[in-house]
Amino acid sequence: MKCNLCPRKCNIDRSAYQGYCRSGDTLKVSRAALHMWEEPCISGRRGSGTVFFSGCNLSCVYCQNKEISQELRGKEISVERLAEIFLELQASGAHNVNLVTPTHYVDQICKSLDISRKSGLSIPIVYNCGGYESVDTLKKLKDYIDVYMPDFKYFDDNLAMRYSNAPDYCNIAKEAISEMFSQVGPAKFDADGMMLRGMIVRHMILPGSSRDSIKIIKYLHDTYENDIFISIMSQYTPMRHFDDFPELNRRIYTKEYNRVLDYAEELGIENAFVQEGKASVKSFIPKFDNTGV
Ligand code: SF4
Known part of the structure; x- marks a missing residue:
């Protein structure tokens, strides 16, 4: 079957060819x-039960997880093994199953969730993605996902082209977020404050791009007010030296972060997560060594 799962619409048979995400069909x-x-x-x-999938349909030049998104480090597994992994994470105390960069494996993930639910999987399922999603593919997830956690990376199409080769990113992300919200609605929490259903839209501020960040924050608040949570992230870390993107060779300045936070406060955003202290360190990035796979 030809793959058109995401807005790249590669229309190729992934058992024989690589599309933009470079992922096979296993x-x-x-x-x-x-x-x-x-x-x-x-x-x-206790921790979120994260499952990091290899490959990515964005491949941002500054990716913090390049080893898996672009170099495809990882282990091939069956749908049945993924179902077991979900159950193992639940047994180890995970508050949820957190599917990281899952877009190109949506069909297999749904099958694994069907299997694991029959064996007692009951914790919330989190879909943690880059925001570059097709509405038709998201509709397949309607009965599977409890919490959507997409990025909204760029408002300016020039930035989206420059860093992610996705000149239509902004409109695609807006439509995707709208579909996600229509599925899960306003946030709901359990007695311990854990999110059971809802949306957290993440935005990582890039060096020199705080004006773009402000446009994203404004759009999200104008459209969803306080029905969604917005996570405003300062953790950008240059993972290598960029000859072609010299502006990316530094972390963001405190004043850039504060400019965005001050704007969010002026707007009256109540449901926001912010990062304090030295968030831009590599300790956020786990080891991609097939642990738990
Ligand atoms: S999921 Fe991968 S192969 Fe399929 S359309 Fe998207 S980038 Fe192309």
């Missing part, structure tokens, strides 16, 4: 473990 996973570095209502005290 699941490939590089880590499945408890993760403490998500937002507090996702990681909680």
Whole structure:
């Protein structure tokens, strides 16, 4: 079957050819473990059960997880093994199953969730993606996903082209977020403050791009007010030296971060997550060594 799962619409048979995401049609996973570095209502005290899939339909030049997104580090596994992994994460105390960069494996993930639910999987399922999603593919997830956690990376199409080769990113992300919200609605929490259903839209500020960040924050608040959570991230870290993108060779300045936070406060955003202290360190990035796979 030809793959048109995401807006790249490669229309190729992934058992024989590589599309933009470079993924075959067999699941490939590089880590499945408890993760403490998500937002507090996702990681909680015990950790989020993150499953990191290899490959990515964006391949941003500054990617913080390049080893798996672009170099495809990981291990090929069956749909049945992924179902077992979900159950193992639940048994280890995970507050949720957190599918990281899952877009190109949506069909297999749904099959694994069907299998694992029959065997007792009951914790919330989090879809943690780059925001470059097709509405038709998202509709397949309607009965599977409890919490959507997309990025909204760029408002300016020139930035989207420059860093992610996706000149239509902004409109695609707006439509995707709208579909996600229509599925899950306003946020709901359990007695311990863990998110059971809802949306967290993440935005990582890039060096020199705080004006673009402000446009994203304004759009999200104008459209969804306080029905969604917005996570405003300062953790950008240059993972290598960029000859072609010299502006990316530094972390963001405190004043850039504060400019965006001040704007969010002026707008009256109540449901926001912010990063304090030295968030831009590599300790956020786990080891992609097939742990738990
Ligand atoms: S999921 Fe991969 S192969 Fe399929 S359309 Fe998207 S980038 Fe292309």
